[in-house]
Amino acid sequence: MNPDVYVLWAAAIATLGVYTILHRENPISRLFEHIFVGLSAGYLLVATWTLNLEGKWWAPMIHERRWYWIFAPIVGFLFYFIYSRRLTWLARLVMGLFIGAASGTFFRQFFPLFAPQVTASFKSVRAQAGMNLQEFFFSVVLQNWLFVIILLTVLSYFFFSVPHEGRFGRNLGRASLVGRWFLMIAFGAMFGNTVMARLSLFIGRMSFLLHDWLGSLLPWFGQHGL
Amino acid sequence: MERSPERSFWHRIQQIPRHYVYLLLAGVVVWQLLFPIRLPVVPSSATKGVYDAIAAVPDDKLVVISTDWDASTEAETAPQTQAVMHACFQHGKRFAIMNLQPPMGVKLANDLAEEAAREYGAEYGIDWCNWGYKYGYENVLMALGKNIPKAIGDDFYGRPVTELPMMEGVEDIEGVGLVVIVTGLSAMTEMWIGLIQGPYGTPLATAYTAVMAPIYYPYLDSGQMKGMLVGAKGAAELEALVDRPGKASAIMNVQSWAHVLIIALIVLGNLGYLFARGRRGERAS
Amino acid sequence: MALLRAVWSLFQPAPNRGVLLAAIVAAAILSVFILYALHRTLGPRGRRWLIAVVTFIAGLFFGLEFFWPVKGEPPKNFLTDWIEPVSTMIAVIGAFTVGLGIYSLCQVHGRNVAQRRPGWHNSLTFFLAMLAMLAFGLWEHYLHLPQPLPKVVPWQKGIYEILFNGLFAPLQAATFSLLAFYIASAAYRAFRIRTAEAALMMAAAFIVMLGQVPFGAWLTSSIPVDAGWAFFRIELLGEWVMRWLNMPAQRGIVFGIAIGALAMSLRIWLSLERGTFFTEQS
Numbered sequence: 001m002n003p004d005v006y007v008l009w010a011a012a013i014a015t016l017g018v019y020t021i022l023h024r025e026n027p028i029s030r031l032f033e034h035i036f037v038g039l040s041a042g043y044l045l046v047a048t049w050t051l052n053l054e055g056k057w058w059a060p061m062i063h064e065r066r067w068y069w070i071f072a073p074i075v076g077f078l079f080y081f082i083y084s085r086r087l088t089w090l091a092r093l094v095m096g097l098f099i100g101a102a103s104g105t106f107f108r109q110f111f112p113l114f115a116p117q118v119t120a121s122f123k124s125v126r127a128q129a130g131m132n133l134q135e136f137f138f139s140v141v142l143q144n145w146l147f148v149i150i151l152l153t154v155l156s157y158f159f160f161s162v163p164h165e166g167r168f169g170r171n172l173g174r175a176s177l178v179g180r181w182f183l184m185i186a187f188g189a190m191f192g193n194t195v196m197a198r199l200s201l202f203i204g205r206m207s208f209l210l211h212d213w214l215g216s217l218l219p220w221f222g223q224h225g226l
Numbered sequence: 227m228e229r230s231p232e233r234s235f236w237h238r239i240q241q242i243p244r245h246y247v248y249l250l251l252a253g254v255v256v257w258q259l260l261f262p263i264r265l266p267v268v269p270s271s272a273t274k275g276v277y278d279a280i281a282a283v284p285d286d287k288l289v290v291i292s293t294d295w296d297a298s299t300e301a302e303t304a305p306q307t308q309a310v311m312h313a314c315f316q317h318g319k320r321f322a323i324m325n326l327q328p329p330m331g332v333k334l335a336n337d338l339a340e341e342a343a344r345e346y347g348a349e350y351g352i353d354w355c356n357w358g359y360k361y362g363y364e365n366v367l368m369a370l371g372k373n374i375p376k377a378i379g380d381d382f383y384g385r386p387v388t389e390l391p392m393m394e395g396v397e398d399i400e401g402v403g404l405v406v407i408v409t410g411l412s413a414m415t416e417m418w419i420g421l422i423q424g425p426y427g428t429p430l431a432t433a434y435t436a437v438m439a440p441i442y443y444p445y446l447d448s449g450q451m452k453g454m455l456v457g458a459k460g461a462a463e464l465e466a467l468v469d470r471p472g473k474a475s476a477i478m479n480v481q482s483w484a485h486v487l488i489i490a491l492i493v494l495g496n497l498g499y500l501f502a503r504g505r506r507g508e509r510a511s
Numbered sequence: 512m513a514l515l516r517a518v519w520s521l522f523q524p525a526p527n528r529g530v531l532l533a534a535i536v537a538a539a540i541l542s543v544f545i546l547y548a549l550h551r552t553l554g555p556r557g558r559r560w561l562i563a564v565v566t567f568i569a570g571l572f573f574g575l576e577f578f579w580p581v582k583g584e585p586p587k588n589f590l591t592d593w594i595e596p597v598s599t600m601i602a603v604i605g606a607f608t609v610g611l612g613i614y615s616l617c618q619v620h621g622r623n624v625a626q627r628r629p630g631w632h633n634s635l636t637f638f639l640a641m642l643a644m645l646a647f648g649l650w651e652h653y654l655h656l657p658q659p660l661p662k663v664v665p666w667q668k669g670i671y672e673i674l675f676n677g678l679f680a681p682l683q684a685a686t687f688s689l690l691a692f693y694i695a696s697a698a699y700r701a702f703r704i705r706t707a708e709a710a711l712m713m714a715a716a717f718i719v720m721l722g723q724v725p726f727g728a729w730l731t732s733s734i735p736v737d738a739g740w741a742f743f744r745i746e747l748l749g750e751w752v753m754r755w756l757n758m759p760a761q762r763g764i765v766f767g768i769a770i771g772a773l774a775m776s777l778r779i780w781l782s783l784e785r786g787t788f789f790t791e792q793s
Contacts, residue, residue, distance in 0.1 A: 022692060205688040
């Protein structure tokens with residue numbers, strides 16, 4: 001069996017079915033939503049068994065006689081007591097194991113993750129030897145000076161424990177106002193990137209519909225634009 | 227007779243029905259997909275960092291490509307993954323695909339790898355392999371640092387990874403020359419940096435959806451990442467560097483005009499707001 | 512037939528099978544008794560104490576291994592060799608939680624079908640899709656197809672490809688691609704410059720949006736790359752905004768998150784937190 005043609009048509013029908021929701025909520029889009037959720041649930045089960053449990057639990061336990069692996073499902077199934085009102089504490093017991101492990105893991109990650117961020121924040125604010133005025137302006141002023149000012153003002157914005165009263169507090173308030181401006185610039189940059197990301201997703205789907213699906217029916221679509 | 231404020235031109239310009247906006251967007255995209263105005267893509271320094279990092283991997287070490295994405299970000303992350311694979315094959319670097327979450331990504335990436343492998347005559351198990359989806363997040367990474375065969379177990383096809391020829395001699399993270407994370411999910415990078423890049427010094431390069439990329443510039447600046455691909459643009463830039471224009475390059479042609487449309491719509495809405503507010507002010511005085 | 516053979520191969524006889532089975536049964540029964548005894552003997556305070564102890568020990572193991580001095584080559588301490596087996600065990604235990612979400616979904620949709628609520632046929636479709644993916648996904652896996660795949664594949668693999676690449680992936684891609692329309696509509700309707708800060712945000716957004724695309728680069732392509740004012744080429748300006756305006760702000764946010772996450776992790780590890788999970792609901 002060569003499934004390529006069926007895959008192409010199924011994908012096109014599924015895509016168009018989802019796009020009907022742009023007009024309004026309708027039974028077709030709802031049907032495809034349920035199909036998607038069902039397929040997702042099924043695939044999760046398949047992937048969990050074939051790519052995790054089979055090789056890392058079943059094979060060691062049954063084929064290599066590592067009998068202690070029987071405790072893995074016993075402990076794992078304790079999670080399902082979340083559905084029992086009387087025995088919920090058993091689920092919280094094993095959740096405590098995971099939450100404790102996650103906390104311990106975070107302590108391990110903290111220094112490797114954040115220490116380089118601190119060291120990289122110490123940037124040179126002086127001119128390097130041999131630098132002319134233009135180089136100094138574009139590479140030191142517009143980069144390092146700006147970096148230090150933005151970092152300190154943004155940090156001051158998140159300093160909520162000091163009231164903006166008194167001489168120090170009022171200066172902190174002014175700094176946090178400047179920090180808020182820079183945060184707005186950062187959020188604007190994030191918005192620009194978000195627009196790019198969302199549009200890419202749609203362009204990708206339209207490219208499939210036009211070049212791949214319609215291209216299989218009418219060669220003109222398949223040749224144009226690629 | 228003076229129009230009521232709600233019916234003035236500047237008010238109506240702010241309230242174009244959404245279906246027209248949707249049709250306009252679809253029209254611009256279809257127009258550019260069929261009749262593209264091709265403009266060159268210039269690789270940025272962040273993208274060159276990824277390319278150089280792949281080229282610098284020692285021949286006796288692996289590249290691990292963590293494909294933590296699924297179809298929801300496929301338009302950006304699939305071309306990124308494909309371009310990274312092309313770069314690996316072109317430089318003769320062996321790579322292993324893996325996935326921490328979501329499970330779909332490893333099959334999608336596998337399909338891409340099979341396609342690329344056919345082009346370069348690469349063989350599974352010798353030039354590339356797929357470690358599959360491994361549930362456990364940090365626990366998998368902690369185990370990976372100490373003992374890769376035990377952490378991975380079976381590959382995507384159910385074979386023990388120790389049976390793959392390219393895994394001979396690869397015991398722990400010292401056998402990995404570069405980790406490339408291609409992801410649309412946050413928190414993956416922090417795990418890899420905190421548990422692999424930081425403690426073991428394993429070089430790291432990343433490829434993100436454009437939404438996430440701004441958050442990770444601090445890690446690029448600190449040197450914790452060698453390079454970063456940003457969305458479809460980064461993928462198009464890497465495609466240009468490996469000389470394999472693909473889907474991302476096609477997307478970027480369209481992206482230009484879609485962005486122009488969005489900017490035009492924002493400007494239109496604000497002009498309407500500005501002039502409508504001006505007229506309301508006049509009327510009030 | 513191949514499927515039956517595959518299932519049977521999971522139960523390949525191993526040496527000393529009798530001892531193995533006896534050990535498994537004994538361990539399972541003993542565990543159930545221990546849990547039952549704990550449930551009967553411990554009151555609410557005892558249970559909270561036990562959960563706190565388990566949480567503390569789990570966190571202590573990983574934290575202690577990181578902080579305890581290491582020696583030798585490769586550098587390690589008395590806990591280092593346990594990291595891999597313990598991490599793998601926790602990952603495998605976690606994999607058994609896959610059924611939690613599936614159970615909830617089956618409960619909701621099962622009720623819809625059983626009580627013939629409006630839209631029950633959609634819930635039936637959910638079950639059919641889930642069972643189809645489960646059946647054909649496992650079937651395809653146990654076919655052990657050769658690598659590379661031939662052009663013509665067994666029909667089970669074909670149906671699996673239709674389900675995965677024909678339905679699953681495109682449905683997800685299409686669903687998320689709808690966001691493009693929503694962001695276009697939202698940007699047009701809601702993005703209003705009412706304050707100076709909003710103007711700053713929009714200016715940055717415009718520079719980045721134009722800087723990311725080839726059209727923006729073409730707009731300012733007349734500025735020579737090596738000129739003093741090449742800074743104003745939109746793609747370089749956009750990159751400057753990302754690296755030197757956005758990046759320090761993000762780093763400031765990162766520092767805030769780091770301190771907050773450390774404090775929260777410490778509180779959770781020491782069971783000092785109060786909330787839905789941490790306190791028993793009566």
